[in-house]
Amino acid sequence: MALLTLRNLSVGYDKDIIVQNLNVTVNAGDYLCILGENGSGKSTLMKTILSLTPPIVGEVILGEDLLRNEIGYLPQQTLVQKDFPASVFEIVLSGCQKASAFQPFYSNADKETARRNMERMQIADLASHAYKNLSGGQQQRVLLARALCATKKLLLLDEPVAGLDPKVTNELYDLIQRLNKEDNITIIMISHDIGAAVKYATHILHIGQHIFSGTKEAYVKSETGKLFMTRDAT
């Protein structure tokens, strides 16, 4: 059974529909890239998948072995205040928080999970550093490690490389690809970087005036894909 199915889904705010009639299936191990122009509703779609925003029509169906609280999320530009006092470890550990109020404390296993994920993201040496003093790339790794604490199965990433320089961007893409290939974590990533999408993703969902959903290979050959790629190149 599919990990995640969007059936006849329309998303938006209040009664304003932004994206209409999506039918998408995501299988375990997929790397899906969501493309589309600014304001086309990519973040809104992601929030709908996470139940942060209710769907207007249709439904988001989670596979049988995927629980609601087993999805890791990297929000678009977390607007953390400039002077928020928090150490890297505190933030990563907060990925282990349980939805239930009856589990108020972190277990040793949680702390172990946090440490392992910091190593995975190569930030173990920053554990006691202040988050606010880190570089943009380091901050994204911290938030990625936090998201990994929440999931072993599905990561939703909203523009993880926004504002990073090319070198750091590539490092982050490599890390994400490794999570997908080696740890078999399903990735759904929003991106404006069509080059990276075509390079790393297995599937593409393009939203906007023309909706495309299918494999990367089909996308490259499609009208939408051609149009978007040539425009991007110029």
Add this chain to the structure above:
Amino acid sequence: MIETLQVYFQYPFVRYAFIVGILISLCSALFGVTLVLKRFSFIGDGLSHVAFGAIAIASVLNLTNQMLLVLPLTIVSAVLLLRTGQNTKIKGDAAIAMISVATMAFGYLIMNVFSTSSNLSGDVCTTLFGSTSILTLTRNDVFLCVVLSVAVVALFILFYNKLFAITFDETFSKAIGVNTDRYNLFIAIVIAVIIVLAMKLVGSLLISALVVFPALCAMRLFKSFKAVTLFAAAISVVCAIAGLLISILAGTPVGSTIVMMDVFAFSVCYVFDVIFSRL
């Protein structure tokens, strides 16, 4: 000086004042960090005005136990303020300003019209700036304060991790299924309780100082949430004790003396921070 203090400490009301002062400054500092970081401190300020109005009503009605009226009224207002603040950000601010001035004006008005007290301006001044002396705490006050403070501290420890997570990134918490609205409600209610408690100590106009200064002091010096929380609690208690001692020895008003100690602590932390970041 030590002898003078020994004499003072023989009086139960002096000991009461210290118990109450330490507990209140502890509670307000613990939640102050969350309040400042969540940008909820304006709610604290608005609530202190509501509490003033509620006290005015209680004293006009000649209630023997004012808390029974003041506490529920302030909690209800906290919940309402949080709702309006969340729905529409800008209007929320305006709503709080409106409620603040309305309750203050109403409070003063009814105190003026209906009060049977011979010393009206004294009463008003006490409610606004805290008692001039610390003789006014009764055994019941102290008992209530101890019970509520212990509850507040226990809840803080129990929900410390959730408070951090929600303060740092509410969206993320919500995404992994945490009922963040419920925790915001919880925060608002606890703030209301703290404000009502702190009215006794420093009066309604000065409460915000107890909430805001310790957090700002700690944020100057420490970079992790845990360290900030612990230091804020410690500095707040130290300031309260120092303020109480000075006010006993020098006969100054309790509330303003404690607040001045907080201001002083902040300046010290500020200077410390500037010097250390230069090094």
